[in-house]
Amino acid sequence: MHGNEPLGIAVIGTGRMGADHMRRIDRVISGARVAAVADTDAERARAVAAGIDGCTVHTDPAAAMAAAGVDAVLVASPGPAHEAALLAAFERDLPVLCEKPLTPDAASALRVVEAEQALGHRRVQVGFMRRYDAEYVRLKTLLETGQLGRPLMLHNRHRNVASSPFFTSSMLITDSVSHEVDVTRWLLGQEITAVTVHAPASSSGAPDGLRDPQFVVLETDGGALSDVEIFVNCGFGYQVQAEIVCERGTARVGDGHHLVAQAAGRWGGTITQDWTERFAQAYDDELRAWVDTTRRGEVGGPSTWDGYAAAAVCEAGVRALEEGGRVEVELAEKPALYG
């Protein structure tokens, strides 16, 4: 890839997650394009690739990686297919974003580690997306300042409305708690050394035979504890919460607020200092909406009339400020053009 050319990506796997990543590459973020897709289900692959200029369709991941214009690989196929796809990418020395889990078990994951070592440089980013969540990032940033002291305990809640039909008791750990495993390692910068699982009587809302909820206690080589409530049929919502307890205070995220810290006799959070921070997302969305409607040949959003009405009201407001009392607003008649 050269200069300002967008990054050409081969997407391996076009199920729910793969298709969603393709939408992101195509419609949301700048600087990348889907150059090729591969799926064992060729029809599904063709369907999702249909609207994308110059995107070739394959059933073999390696073929997709070899296609013209491919600079990088996004692996979103089922877990058991990851090892082969990763090794194929390593053969072409291509950068990879690999959805979690890296592979379904430790032995195969270790083979991937060894293959990347053989390559001699890192090529893989694993899809632990919580590391990119704004609240978790703020939590990590706060921890790194050291102002709360050394972390002692991390309390995690992970709740889903309902589990998929094929979910098993061990998948609560391998599919769900695996996120908290990474969060614990990443936030604390420590390896996990032991696991205890406490399982209360299962909820009557869980499918027959599924041990749900479970309560997992992780110990780390830094002497910290991380406990995880995992409850995949809680019925009421999707919730991911974390509270870190340090020597001099605590901080929590995922509670509907942003980060809330407790230290030195006070609880609370920080206040945005700037409109560019508070409305950053609104500006992005405004511009994206304008570009999208304009490309479709349409016009939307606040109209010229809205701009005029605001000006007229502000003029009356300035008079009210200067002269005191109540000032009436006079508007021209609204043209039909503005509905």
Add this chain to the structure above:
Amino acid sequence: MHGNEPLGIAVIGTGRMGADHMRRIDRVISGARVAAVADTDAERARAVAAGIDGCTVHTDPAAAMAAAGVDAVLVASPGPAHEAALLAAFERDLPVLCEKPLTPDAASALRVVEAEQALGHRRVQVGFMRRYDAEYVRLKTLLETGQLGRPLMLHNRHRNVASSPFFTSSMLITDSVSHEVDVTRWLLGQEITAVTVHAPASSSGAPDGLRDPQFVVLETDGGALSDVEIFVNCGFGYQVQAEIVCERGTARVGDGHHLVAQAAGRWGGTITQDWTERFAQAYDDELRAWVDTTRRGEVGGPSTWDGYAAAAVCEAGVRALEEGGRVEVELAEKPALYG
């Protein structure tokens, strides 16, 4: 513009706001590119255009609009220059995103309204970006369900840390309250008919002679009231809050939570139902980070080792679940590659 070609945009004005919009077009959102820029300060224009492929630089807005590849115009020049830029865009019948204010006064704004009418179709989206803020959008959506009944009052707070040196008492209304003027009109779908301004003794934190804070009461043709605390030298943070009071309940945004409603004896909000909603932004940011580092030839984020460690911990967890008790985690030695 044709097919999948990105939208070519002429950016008029390359100050703080213009440059920030250019960054968004170039780096953040998909489907658009900066094709031309215009600024009376040619040097500044050249500087911000430097890194952008095929972006031509102009001092005359009309010349920028006439440049090759220009499909649409973004006006981010100072307010007094807007009218001329808008009329120039109308001459070429180009779609425009015009930063607020549309123009600095009602008379000139009305001239733009009339020019767009002469054109016969809407071409302008005005930059009232709060209409794109997720919290305000949720507030409007809730109002439109009708479940809270007819809106009676809207309480607004608008606070800045400190005002610019050149800020005048009337600019609290024309530059700041103008946002609440639009929010009031948009949320209620009503025109504003009268304005009263109450001004307490000014804060000692405000520059000499500036009437700050002010308290503005707007009346609408639907019989609603909208009050605005505007305080541009509050010192402690940037805050934009709104509470709508309806016949059967209230709802507020901007409080650090998302939308909080009160009705039928209860206060509270909704819980996300799905990880795609809760982590939508994290997925976008993850992919953007990967594309950006990859284009720079770098590798970041969670590593293969992180994927392996998670697999090993989960395997121990499954054993702990199945066998009871505490299970120790066994990890291979960590290769130097993973730092």
Add this chain to the structure above:
Amino acid sequence: MHGNEPLGIAVIGTGRMGADHMRRIDRVISGARVAAVADTDAERARAVAAGIDGCTVHTDPAAAMAAAGVDAVLVASPGPAHEAALLAAFERDLPVLCEKPLTPDAASALRVVEAEQALGHRRVQVGFMRRYDAEYVRLKTLLETGQLGRPLMLHNRHRNVASSPFFTSSMLITDSVSHEVDVTRWLLGQEITAVTVHAPASSSGAPDGLRDPQFVVLETDGGALSDVEIFVNCGFGYQVQAEIVCERGTARVGDGHHLVAQAAGRWGGTITQDWTERFAQAYDDELRAWVDTTRRGEVGGPSTWDGYAAAAVCEAGVRALEEGGRVEVELAEKPALYG
């Protein structure tokens, strides 16, 4: 009254408020007793005085004040009867707690002021009970530290589920906003100099002809503003909220939290430092419950069995701490006595 004798109180008026105060004197607080009651409705007075030892019943307030053992007067009759009751109490130089309003209008209130002056010393405490609310007290305490700077604005919300059938538009001010009038004067330590009332179109939830809600703006001789949303048929709950905006920060109460302050880039509150503070009320209620059940010859609350079970679990816990692993709890069989 002498030494440890309880204060003998004559209660004037035995309607809802009077009867509730009698319950408080008789059952809740220490050091006082109802010595006499007066009500024009003799039957009602007799009924509420029935269970109280040595409480005499009168139709004439002055007679009640003259009864044996009366040391002080609590006036809870309708507002128009207050002036006469207060003057009667002044004649006997008795201390008075007078429910709000002092009297229904400024002229009669001024006559009471003059009569108390003639007496030469203060005898009256007016029933503005918000000054005794823990949250308002914390707000006032915070203001008095000066750390937020001079107060500029006070935003008040005052909402009732529904108004009484006889409520009139002016009673929203005289009966409801009168609380915020006192709160404004008390919190700011300033007199109110002017009033503006903005009234939106009335809610369809309000009785025909009632101007509800109203929005009142008070100005003070210290240059502060205090605005009040009064909405007596809001339907969803009873809410009393206040946010003070000062030169360097804000603080609010009544929001379901305790006091929440904003200053210097942070929002939040304080954390209790001590269990005596956190559970002060629980200790009072525990002891009151024990005294009340014991006086009735009953036994309630946590039992000896609960004390034993806790001891047994804690013993197992100490072993689990010392020896590691999971320790089972062994309990004796539960005697029938403990249900």
Add this chain to the structure above:
Amino acid sequence: MHGNEPLGIAVIGTGRMGADHMRRIDRVISGARVAAVADTDAERARAVAAGIDGCTVHTDPAAAMAAAGVDAVLVASPGPAHEAALLAAFERDLPVLCEKPLTPDAASALRVVEAEQALGHRRVQVGFMRRYDAEYVRLKTLLETGQLGRPLMLHNRHRNVASSPFFTSSMLITDSVSHEVDVTRWLLGQEITAVTVHAPASSSGAPDGLRDPQFVVLETDGGALSDVEIFVNCGFGYQVQAEIVCERGTARVGDGHHLVAQAAGRWGGTITQDWTERFAQAYDDELRAWVDTTRRGEVGGPSTWDGYAAAAVCEAGVRALEEGGRVEVELAEKPALYG
């Protein structure tokens, strides 16, 4: 005890807790008086009994219980002295409020259980005061409605600023977690069957050798789990929090809010429906303040002038409502009497 006579209480132990209970009996709640005190430290007993009419002083608990006018016993001596005091009270068949712990170990507690059984009726209320905390009571009430379904897990946090110098690792369980042991049994109505203690590396804020914090997992005979973070040297505050996780929702207390529940896609709490509920405590405190100042021959609180000023402002408000616009308030000159 007969009729309206206050309950005469013998207080055993006049340390911090005993003295505080004496203050409550004497000054706060109605219907009880301290008739006798006993303490091995006779001087301390005399000192705290000094201001109380007719309170006799003893060094032997049994003597205090035998004193004239004693109807009931409050045991607040150190835990090892409880068994003897309880047996002495049983001999006189007196009702007892016994501070926690009932006794320091399960064997002695069981002896008390057996002695009470021999008596044939319950005589003891144990001082687990959290059962009287308004938030815990609301949590239990909510659980009993069954609307959240069966309880599965209870997450508890229990944090103290700093521990006493004599605190040992096992006292974190026997003195602190004992509260959560009772809360778990009481909220769930289940007995605890097993305990596991996880102890992270101790905080550097804890005294040398103290295992602090600890993380305790309790299992119940109903198949529920209750986990407890106990951290007695957290440094930043005193916090007691509980979140119950049920089959269809969760509810938590102790978070600065009142009870917050999550169910059916929503989070939030209830809104007070009535001023008698919202300001119940303020009314109690107002009346108590008036009684206390009056008994001291003083006058405090809102004055006649405050009542007059409110009336004058409300009159101006009514005019502003009826006539529109801004109405100035006219006040008489303030008499010196009102400071």
